[in-house]
Amino acid sequence: MRRRSFLLGMAAAFAVALTASRARADISIAEVTLRNGSGNSIGRVDSDGTIRNSSGNSIGKIESSGTVRNGSGNSIGKVESDGTIRNGSGNSIGRIDSDGTIRNGSGNSVGRIDSDGTIRNGSGNSVGKAEGYSTSLRHMVAAVLFFADSVSVLSLKRPR
Incomplete structure (x- = not known):
């Protein structure tokens, strides 16, 4: 009887841990190169999440x-x-919609990431490209575009 109670308790604890890990839903990280409208590299994200500028210097991490x-x-x-999308204080300052639209805190579209990695500004004009992009990386690329100072493809006013 004690063994059965112990096993049931362990099974319940495992179920709670499994549910908690599923609820945390991490974002995907992979190597992506960001290019401006002229095709010049303006930065990249390494497979470990390191954000690099066009010179290859580390400027941050996701x-x-x-x-x-x-x-x-x-x-x-x-x-x-x-x-x-939240700032360092935890306040909501924008969002990335499931279709790739990047919105500011007022809900206005400030850009978009197409399924092929084309980066568009708020007017819909192509202003860059994310090479190595897939839709599973949408959150990662949006965060880099929103926060990385050296990546000014969308010409966003960066929230501080």
Whole structure:
């Protein structure tokens, strides 16, 4: 009887842990090169989430949790698995919709990432490309475009 209770307790604990890990839904991270409208490399994200500028210098990192860190390792924001973009204080400042539209805190479209990796500004004009892109990387690319200072493809006013 005690063994059965122990096994049931372990099974319940495992079920709770499994549910909690599924609820955390990390974002996908992979190597992507970002190019401007002229085709010049303006930065990249390495497979470990390191964000690099056009010179190859590390300027930050994006973690699978969606947290974006600057070059000093400080959290400057986060993109959540539901697409909400938050600043370093946790306030909602935008979102990435399931169709790739990037919205500011007022809900206005400021850009878009097409399924082929084409990056468009708020007017719909092509302003860059994310090479190595797939739709599973949408949150990662949106976070980098939103937070990385050296990646100014969308000409967004960066939230601080």
